[in-house]
Amino acid sequence: MRRGQLPLSVLEVAIGVVVILSVTLGFALGPPAADARGPQLEAYATDVATVLANEQPRHGGSTRLREVVASEAAFDRERGALERRVERILPGNVLFRIETPHGSVGLAQPRQTVTGTAVVPTGAGQVSVEVWYA
Template structure:
């Protein structure tokens, strides 16, 4: 009784084809895209914090942030000016929230979105800036 055998070259071609297809599928489906939003958002938050930390005050204090956190009255007086300044600093497609010991300005931070944050210590408490894409 004779048995039929595949030529060795056909087996090699079949294995090579399977290997090439599996590598191609690995590249096409294998890894998710890296999160590029987080580092960019952190940079936006840090830049905003740096600008606010060096801006001159409108009424008193060493910087705009120190003026805003100096008292609840100062925060209430400077609330809209702070919001307008942050809006001018950030790109149009980025929303923000600035939280101080005396209150917050901006949009409440939504759940489940990538955010960037920066915290600036002042003599009267810390200011936290959170940004995210609209």
């Protein structure tokens, strides 16, 4: 009983072709690009929160954020100025929403959007900053 055997050189050529095709496809397709938007958005949100948490108040309080969350009347009075200030901090292609215990400033976040978030505790409650690309 004779068994048919493949010559060793044919087997080596087949394995070589598979390896070369694998390497070629690896370079041609490459790894998927990393999503660098998330970390950049986190940095933007942290920057906004840091600036507002350390900025001098316009009327009263120890910081800009403490002034805004001091009362509902203070929030209503400072709402427009807070929105303008955050618009100046962020690049033009980044939108935002700031949530305070007395209300929010900015746009509603679209669903299924990559965002960056920062939360700042104040004596009167937490303030959250959320940013995303337009």
